[in-house]
Amino acid sequence: MKYKSQAVAMPYFIAAIGLFVAQIVFGLILGMQYVVGDFLFPEIPFNVARMVHTNLLIVWLLFGFMGAAYYMVPEESETELFSPRLALAMFWVFLIAGALTIIGYLTVDYATLAKYTGNDILATMGREFLEQPLLTKIGIVVVALVFLFNITMTVLKGRKTAISVVLLLGLWGLAIFFLFSFYNPTNLVLDKYYWWWVVHLWVEGVWELIMAALLAFVLIKVTGVDREVIEKWLYVIIALALVTGIIGTGHHYYWIGTPEYWQWWGSIFSALEPIPFFAMTVFAFNMVNRRRREHPNKAAVLWALGTGVMAFLGAGVWGFLHTLAPVNYYTHGSQITAAHGHMAFYGAYVMVVITIISYAMPILRGRACNSPKAQVLEMWSFWLMTIAMVFITLFLTAAGILQVWLQRVAEEPMSFMAVQDQVALFYWMREWSGVVFFIGLLAYVASFFVKGKEQPAGA
Amino acid sequence: MNHDIRSANRRSTVLWVLLLAATVFTWAVGEGGSGGAAIAALLLGVAALKGAAVILDFMALARAPLLWQLITLGWLVLVCALIGLAYWKGMP
Amino acid sequence: MRAACPPLPAPRTPPTLAGDLAIWIFILAELLAFGVFFIAYAFARANNPELFAAEQLALNRDAGAINTLLLLTASYFVVRAVHAAEAGQSRHGARWLVAALGCAAGFVAIKIGEYAAAFSAGISLSSSTFHMFYLSLTFFHFMHVLLGMVILGALWLNARRGLYGPHNMNGIESGAAYWHMVDLVWLILFPLVYVIR
Numbered sequence: 001m002k003y004k005s006q007a008v009a010m011p012y013f014i015a016a017i018g019l020f021v022a023q024i025v026f027g028l029i030l031g032m033q034y035v036v037g038d039f040l041f042p043e044i045p046f047n048v049a050r051m052v053h054t055n056l057l058i059v060w061l062l063f064g065f066m067g068a069a070y071y072m073v074p075e076e077s078e079t080e081l082f083s084p085r086l087a088l089a090m091f092w093v094f095l096i097a098g099a100l101t102i103i104g105y106l107t108v109d110y111a112t113l114a115k116y117t118g119n120d121i122l123a124t125m126g127r128e129f130l131e132q133p134l135l136t137k138i139g140i141v142v143v144a145l146v147f148l149f150n151i152t153m154t155v156l157k158g159r160k161t162a163i164s165v166v167l168l169l170g171l172w173g174l175a176i177f178f179l180f181s182f183y184n185p186t187n188l189v190l191d192k193y194y195w196w197w198v199v200h201l202w203v204e205g206v207w208e209l210i211m212a213a214l215l216a217f218v219l220i221k222v223t224g225v226d227r228e229v230i231e232k233w234l235y236v237i238i239a240l241a242l243v244t245g246i247i248g249t250g251h252h253y254y255w256i257g258t259p260e261y262w263q264w265w266g267s268i269f270s271a272l273e274p275i276p277f278f279a280m281t282v283f284a285f286n287m288v289n290r291r292r293r294e295h296p297n298k299a300a301v302l303w304a305l306g307t308g309v310m311a312f313l314g315a316g317v318w319g320f321l322h323t324l325a326p327v328n329y330y331t332h333g334s335q336i337t338a339a340h341g342h343m344a345f346y347g348a349y350v351m352v353v354i355t356i357i358s359y360a361m362p363i364l365r366g367r368a369c370n371s372p373k374a375q376v377l378e379m380w381s382f383w384l385m386t387i388a389m390v391f392i393t394l395f396l397t398a399a400g401i402l403q404v405w406l407q408r409v410a411e412e413p414m415s416f417m418a419v420q421d422q423v424a425l426f427y428w429m430r431e432w433s434g435v436v437f438f439i440g441l442l443a444y445v446a447s448f449f450v451k452g453k454e455q456p457a458g459a
Numbered sequence: 460m461n462h463d464i465r466s467a468n469r470r471s472t473v474l475w476v477l478l479l480a481a482t483v484f485t486w487a488v489g490e491g492g493s494g495g496a497a498i499a500a501l502l503l504g505v506a507a508l509k510g511a512a513v514i515l516d517f518m519a520l521a522r523a524p525l526l527w528q529l530i531t532l533g534w535l536v537l538v539c540a541l542i543g544l545a546y547w548k549g550m551p
Numbered sequence: 552m553r554a555a556c557p558p559l560p561a562p563r564t565p566p567t568l569a570g571d572l573a574i575w576i577f578i579l580a581e582l583l584a585f586g587v588f589f590i591a592y593a594f595a596r597a598n599n600p601e602l603f604a605a606e607q608l609a610l611n612r613d614a615g616a617i618n619t620l621l622l623l624t625a626s627y628f629v630v631r632a633v634h635a636a637e638a639g640q641s642r643h644g645a646r647w648l649v650a651a652l653g654c655a656a657g658f659v660a661i662k663i664g665e666y667a668a669a670f671s672a673g674i675s676l677s678s679s680t681f682h683m684f685y686l687s688l689t690f691f692h693f694m695h696v697l698l699g700m701v702i703l704g705a706l707w708l709n710a711r712r713g714l715y716g717p718h719n720m721n722g723i724e725s726g727a728a729y730w731h732m733v734d735l736v737w738l739i740l741f742p743l744v745y746v747i748r
């Protein structure tokens with residue numbers, strides 16, 4: 001660790017992993033409810049479990065991004081963090097607000113929660129991913145602003161690198177687009193229209209900048225390739241991401257009551273969105289092939305390469321699969337969407353956060369890398385989780401194709417619920433893959449506790 | 460070296476004049492008001508030639524590695540060919 | 552550049568790309584975007600050739616042709632600027648860049664006039680498939696002209712300070728390649744949208 005204040009990243013990373021475990025537990029509950037409808041009913045209804053699963057995902061990724069920023073920015077800026085105390089305070093605010101929200105979801109019914117948290121003052125709840133009560137949303141904004149202030153001041157007082165500028169751009173964009181979650185027009189079309197400004201412009205816009213910055217940082221560290229080379233790639237990737245991703249929002253505007261030209265704009269621009277993801281794959285492999293040193297943290301290198309490949313598969317390939325308007329006409333809102341959502345989120349954002357954790361955590365714990373034994377276990381967890389996710393995606397894709405066929409294409413279309421019965425076998429297989437994923441995750445957590453001969457810090 | 464640059468200048472100037480002339484030609488055909496397969500093919504061909512001139516000389520791909528020449532010229536040929544195909548499909 | 556450079560530039564025997572690899576990757580992505588857009592236009596037209604032809608006839612072909620001439624000329628001037636830099640006359644090249652910027656500004660002015668006429672005639676993105684394409688394609692290109700002008704402006708500032716020379720061509724060649732790309736796609740856009748029926 002080069003700067004003392006980088007240490008504040010540690011609680012953020014620990015919280016991220018803890019919430020990740022909880023997210024997957026709720027994923028397993030959901031998967032079970034898909035095949036055994038009254039599983040855990042009435043304690044945890046499907047809609048609540050789903051909300052907890054997706055909200056936990058977003059929250060732990062945000063913990064991961066913030067931890068990453070607190071770790072990276074001092075090192076990039078070559079100066080201590082503007083205020084480590086503030087960073088630590090915000091950690092507790094965010095953790096407690098998050099925990100209270102989840103407890104609220106699980107103990108009070110949603111309408112009551114809405115009543116007690118001021119939803120009748122400003123109605124923002126009830127929309128996928130943005131279910132948080134008004135109070136929580138305000139809390140998120142406060143935490144984000146204080147965080148951004150802290151990070152920005154650090155960059156301003158220190159060295160400015162391409163990586164920290166791109167990271168800042170992405171994080172500011174994340175906060176700014178979140179503001180649209182406060183805007184909830186009564187017109188349903190407009191509501192959806194701006195809802196995507198949060199959801200799509202996050203994952204296919206500003207988060208891509210964050211991802212590219214994290215990946216670039218780790219690659220510089222583990223490969224020793226010249227900063228200049230890596231920065232050039234960074235610029236290409238973000239330019240491509242923004243050129244394709246912003247207008248690419250149109251791939252969600254095909255059938256919601258927006259003008260018809262979105263079918264053209266959305267198809268054309270989003271068809272190009274895989275390019276920046278592909279560039280990231282090439283980038284990761286190219287840098288590792290040109291490496292000037294053998295970094296002892298093999299696990300971090302593996303995660304970095306894995307991110308390149310899986311993000312391209314999940315976002316690029318599975319995204320392209322249903323992004324053209326004539327295809328999306330049939331696949332919209334089917335299990336194909338869920339397949340893509342899972343692999344893209346895992347491949348891009350889950351994996352990039354694990355990459356930085358894998359690189360930074362040993363250093364935060366005072367060594368260059370974990371012992372070979374711990375690394376082997378971590379690599380096992382990489383393969384278990386990644387392969388399990390590939391299978392989850394494949395089973396959901398199979399279920400989705402069958403669903404589209406039976407429900408929307410066949411001569412005599414079947415009803416939604418009748419089709420669900422037909423594809424139940426795939427849902428069972430998804431659940432079993434989920435169990436393997438969970439085992440992989442437990443192995444990942446265990447790898448932090450494996451002792452063994454370690455290398456001293458300093459690399 | 461300076462001699463090379465002077466001859467490069469001369470070549471670019473000639474191409475520039477030819478490109479202007481080709482543009483006027485395209486415009487004149489448009490004003491003539493005629494359509495049909497032959498005219499469409501002719502104008503697409505002229506556009507492709509103009510594009511090739513810009514790629515090879517202005518963008519200096521004539522002295523770039525073969526791969527890059529294939530990629531850029533390939534783009535030009537593919538786009539023009541697919542446009543041609545679509546026009547052919549849309550013929551009455 | 553470094554003092555260790557040889558006094559004479561070595562002749563470029565091995566084939567090299569003029570400009571930075573990164574800008575060329577970006578140019579390829581741009582070409583792909585425009586290419587897909589052109590092909591989409593052509594196939595959409597195939598479904599309704601009569602409507603497309605009728606509305607296409609109402610476009611201002613004179614404006615389109617003059618704009619083509621302007622872009623080509625700007626491109627030629629940029630070529631001269633690059634050659635001047637290669638000959639070690641960066642400041643001389645700056646003047647060619649000003650001329651190129653002038654042509655580009657002419658393009659922008661004419662295009663704005665065209666849009667004004669279209670909007671006052673009630674043409675919008677939703678008025679027909681042809682108009683959707685006409686406005687989207689030309690506007691997408693228009694934004695690229697503006698970006699290209701920013702880049703040419705940056706080249707001009709550097710060239711005026713005598714920054715470019717036979718040993719430092721990367722910046723000016725990269726910017727020039729981008730500008731030529733803007734020209735290149737218009738060379739297809741003009742006949743496709745304005746002329747070919």
Ligand code: HEM
Binds near residue numbers: 252
């Ligand atoms: C890492 C990046 C990405 C993530 C995390 C992601 C995630 C998601 C999620 C969660 C959904 C479901 C949203 C909902 O309706 O609740 C979705 C939908 C969609 N995504 Fe992505 N995505 C990514 C990149 C892409 C890319 C690059 C493309 C296109 C090439 C794409 C195309 C689509 C389309 C077309 C839909 C709508 C599906 C439908 O109509 O039901 N996505 N994405």
Ligand code: HEM
Binds near residue numbers: 345
């Ligand atoms: C890191 C791993 C995971 C990520 C990133 C993730 C992400 C997501 C996302 C983004 C959604 C919303 C999808 C949409 O709107 O289309 C979702 C829903 C869901 N997830 Fe996960 N998930 C993960 C693991 C799991 C696991 C292991 C299971 C179960 C085996 C699971 C089961 C579900 C189910 C059943 C839904 C509800 C789908 C629906 O509403 O039809 N997830 N998850």
Ligand SMILES: [Fe+2]
Binds near residue numbers: 204249252
């Ligand atoms: Fe999207």
